Amino acid sequence: MYYVRWLMILWIVCSAFVQPLIYSSNNGLVIFRSEAPFELINASSKELKGALDLSKNNFAFRIRIRSFEGFNSPLQKEHFNENYMESEKFPEAVFNGKIIETIDYSKKGKYSIRAKGKLIIHGVEQERIIKSDLEVTEKGIRIISQFSVLLSDHAIPIPRVVKEKLANEINVSINAELYAK
Amino acid sequence: MLKKICFAFFASCTCLYLQAQDIDLNQMLEEEQKKEEKDKIRYTEATFKSTRIINGHSVEVTQKGIMDFRIAHRFGTVNGGLYDLFGLDNASMRMSFDFGLTPRLMVGVGRSTFQKQYDVFFKYKLLRQSSGKRTMPVSLAVMSSAMVQTMKLTDTSRPNYFSSRMYYAHQVIVARKFSENTSIQLMPTLVHYNLVKLAGDPNDVIAIGIGGRQKISPRVSINAEYYYQVPGYKMPNTANSFSIGVDIETGGHVFQLHFTNSRGMTERTFISETAGKWSNGDILFGFNISRVFTLKKNRKK
Numbered sequence: 001m002y003y004v005r006w007l008m009i010l011w012i013v014c015s016a017f018v019q020p021l022i023y024s025s026n027n028g029l030v031i032f033r034s035e036a037p038f039e040l041i042n043a044s045s046k047e048l049k050g051a052l053d054l055s056k057n058n059f060a061f062r063i064r065i066r067s068f069e070g071f072n073s074p075l076q077k078e079h080f081n082e083n084y085m086e087s088e089k090f091p092e093a094v095f096n097g098k099i100i101e102t103i104d105y106s107k108k109g110k111y112s113i114r115a116k117g118k119l120i121i122h123g124v125e126q127e128r129i130i131k132s133d134l135e136v137t138e139k140g141i142r143i144i145s146q147f148s149v150l151l152s153d154h155a156i157p158i159p160r161v162v163k164e165k166l167a168n169e170i171n172v173s174i175n176a177e178l179y180a181k
Numbered sequence: 182m183l184k185k186i187c188f189a190f191f192a193s194c195t196c197l198y199l200q201a202q203d204i205d206l207n208q209m210l211e212e213e214q215k216k217e218e219k220d221k222i223r224y225t226e227a228t229f230k231s232t233r234i235i236n237g238h239s240v241e242v243t244q245k246g247i248m249d250f251r252i253a254h255r256f257g258t259v260n261g262g263l264y265d266l267f268g269l270d271n272a273s274m275r276m277s278f279d280f281g282l283t284p285r286l287m288v289g290v291g292r293s294t295f296q297k298q299y300d301v302f303f304k305y306k307l308l309r310q311s312s313g314k315r316t317m318p319v320s321l322a323v324m325s326s327a328m329v330q331t332m333k334l335t336d337t338s339r340p341n342y343f344s345s346r347m348y349y350a351h352q353v354i355v356a357r358k359f360s361e362n363t364s365i366q367l368m369p370t371l372v373h374y375n376l377v378k379l380a381g382d383p384n385d386v387i388a389i390g391i392g393g394r395q396k397i398s399p400r401v402s403i404n405a406e407y408y409y410q411v412p413g414y415k416m417p418n419t420a421n422s423f424s425i426g427v428d429i430e431t432g433g434h435v436f437q438l439h440f441t442n443s444r445g446m447t448e449r450t451f452i453s454e455t456a457g458k459w460s461n462g463d464i465l466f467g468f469n470i471s472r473v474f475t476l477k478k479n480r481k482k
Contacts, residue, residue, distance in 0.1 A: 022206070026213075049214060051206040060206035062214065066223075073475045074244040075433065082227050083399040083430070088361040092214075096207045159400075161431045 024051040028176025039165040043070035060096035090123040110135045124154040140179040225310035228358040231435045234392040234406045235424040236451045240356035243281035246477030251277045253469040260462035275446040302326030324352040345376040350448030362396040386453040387414035400430045416453040437469040
């Protein structure tokens with residue numbers, strides 16, 4: 001019986017130990033910008049969800065498309081959701097994968113990293129390697145990144161009448177602070 | 182016995198270890214999101230592309246700070262044949278300006294060449310279809326309009342009052358977006374005449390309208406609309422209005438092309454004074470063009 005008790009303690013310790021160290025965020029910032037000859041469009045969302053598994057260097061990010069605000073008019077927002085992103089069919093954009101570099105998360109400081117994974121926007125998956133800055137701070141982990149998304153990569157057509165008003169290359173920037181769960 | 186227990190513990194321990202390692206971050210976030218969605222109210226947007234289905238109002242209101250300039254044309258009946266180029270020789274039009282005052286309230290003024298009418302109206306969205314924390318199955322709007330016709334007086338021998346030229350229409354619009362592509366609405370309507378032509382004509386016409394749209398692509402939809410005048414409250418010698426057409430949306434424009442048996446474009450003239458019948462070929466081709474202008478810029482934080 002003595003062994004059983006001892007094993008139980010071991011089991012609890014063991015399970016506590018293997019619990020992966022997950023950092024996550026609920027309110028990261030995403031900004032996107034389209035710079036076309038005749039029109040500049042800006043929109044942002046503070047609903048970026050992110051999670052980072054320190055033990056495996058895995059990550060996942062997720063954003064609800066309808067949470068984007070800004071735009072030049074309410075009608076433009078409606079068209080963004082109805083005609084371009086088809087938010088009813090594809091309510092979210094997702095990026096998940098693995099960080100290529102190995103990082104010593106116990107040391108504070110800035111790291112330049114490459115995140116490799118699947119970027120799914122408008123239901124179309126693209127394999128991407130995105131350069132980012134990762135900063136280990138006292139409170140948590142900050143991730144800052146800037147990259148571009150081509151509408152043509154994600155099967156979002158630009159009608160000819162708005163060709164001068166909507167850029168194919170959309171600049172996206174991300175700023176999220178992840179905390180231990 | 183003890184060895185067996187030992188083994189079981191170790192087995193479960195390794196099992197747990199593997200399970201913990203295989204945690205799917207993406208799935209974790211998805212579940213979190215689903216939980217949050219339940220606490221949020223999600224309002225249904227874009228039940229219709231435009232504030233009109235064809236002749237009559239849809240449940241939509243012009244968005245706040247937006248001016249909607251609308252031009253509507255109805256040509257003559259297609260059964261006029263080649264002599265009238267299938268109706269294209271005769272056109273009547275309505276020009277109007279609609280304004281979105283608040284997210285729920287819009288007002289508009291219009292002028293029709295048909296019977297030289299001026300009209301004003303307001304539409305207020307009382308209920309918004311929603312899901313999530315609060316579920317509302319339908320959107321509901323109320324619309325009231327006043328119309329005045331300014332034709333020259335035909336009989337100057339009797340006393341004529343300005344109020345005799347006025348007409349009113351009141352509508353309750355109940356709509357539901359059933360899916361991304363399909364929306365249907367019902368609109369019970371009361372049209373009031375201050376003065377009618379004959380003593381036997383009703384001063385109040387009651388009609389029940391039904392309208393709907395079916396999207397066939399993100400930017401194109403097919404719309405139809407029918408107003409049934411309730412017997413007993415029906416204007417004699419008139420037909421019920423039926424219209425069918427397409428909406429095409431490009432940027433800030435909505436083009437609506439349609440066939441209808443109504444010549445007028447105000448509530449009184451199409452609900453209670455439609456003369457032509459589809460069965461006789463009294464069908465008119467028409468179009469509405471809507472162009473929106475942003476009056477108040479969205480201030481960015």
